[in-house]
Amino acid sequence: MSEKKKVHRAPSPHPILSKENLSIIIDTFLRKAKKPLIAIVGPTASGKTSLSIQIAKKWKGEIINADSRQFYKGMDIGTAKILPEEKQEVPHFLLDFLNPDEQCPVAVFKKLADKKIEEIHKRNHIPMLVGGTGLFVDAIRHNFCIPKIPPQPEWRKQKEGHTSEQLYKELTEKDPHAAKCIDKKNRIRILRALEVYDVSGGNKISDLQKKGEKKWDTLLIGVWQDPDALALAIKKRTENIWQSGFLQETQSLLEKGYTEETPAMIAHGYREAMQFLKGTLPEEEAKYQMMRNTRRYAKRQRTWWRREKKMYWVNPTI
C-alpha cells in the first residue's frame, strides 16, 4: 500500500523472445536474406558467447569477434574470452590478432570484418558478428563511411599543449557544425574533428561521415538481462576471473613491458590489477573498482542498444 520509491529506469525492452520464437525468426530471416549477417550484441556478461555458439552450431555460423578488448593476445582471462573447448568447432575470427601495444580503430576493424564476412559467404556459411563494442557493430551494419584520415601522431603531439577550451574554440571557427555536436570537454572527439579538418585541407568531418548503402542484411539479436541481475552476473564473473589466474595474466603482461599506458590497458580490470600488483591499490579496492567499472560499461552498452528499433531481444536466463 505504501508507494515504492523507485529509481527512474528506462523500461526493459519488450517483447523478450523465447528460444523457439527466436529460432523461427532466424529461419525466416535466412530464407529471405541475400547476404545475411547475424549480429549478437548486448552488455558484457549477459550471455552473448554461449548464445552465439548455440546459433552457430544450428545454422552453420562462423563468428567474427566484435569485442575490441578481445583482439589482444595474452588478454584472455580478464576479457572473459571464449575458451578453445567452448568454441565447439565453430570458427572464430578477429580474436588474438594484436599485441597489447597495437591498436585497431573502427576503420580498420570495418575493413577486416567486411572481408571476413565475404569469405564466410563464399563458404556458404552464416557470418555472425558477436560482441559488445557498439560502434564497431554499427559500423558494419550501417556501412559507415569513415573519413579516410588515419590518426596523425605528429599532429596530435602538436596539440598536446592546448587546453580543451582552446581546441573547442578552434573547432567552432573551423567546423561550427561539428562543434555543435560535440561536448566542449570531449577532447578526444574535438581533436578528431580538428584533425580531419586540418589534415584534409579544410574538409568538415560532418560532411565526410556518412552511411553507405547497406552491404549486408543484418539480423540484430540483443541479449538482455535486467540491470540488477546483470550486476550480480558481473559480480560473479569478476570473482571468477580473479580466481582463475587473472593476476598471473596481468603480471605476465607487466613482465613483457606493458604498462597502464599501453593502448590495450584501457580495459577495465587490467588497470586495477596492475595497480594492485604495483602495490598502489589494495586488492579489495582493485576488485571493487573492476566490478564498478564493468557495471558502468554495461550501462553504456544498454544505452547504446536500447535505441535500436529493429532488435530481437532474448534473455538467456529465462
Next chain:
RNA sequence: GGCCGGGUAGCUCAGUGGUAGAGCAGUGGACUGAAAAUCCACGUGUCGGCAGUUCAAUUCUGCCCCCGGCCA
C-alpha cells in the same frame, strides 16, 4: 538492568524551530579512425515510532523501539 553515543538518500555522514544537503553508489543520454575509451545531465527522502510544547517540529520535551560502547 544502569549510563553514554547514535538512528536523516542505496552506503558513509553534514545540517536546520519554517518539511533538508554533500561524497560515493546509482540513473538518463551522446557516440563514425583512442570506443571496456571519452563526454553531458540528474538528488522527495514516512529526517526510527508515538505523543506533547508551538502558529509551525526532522530540529525542543517525554515515552517506546533498534544499533554500538561502557558499567553491573
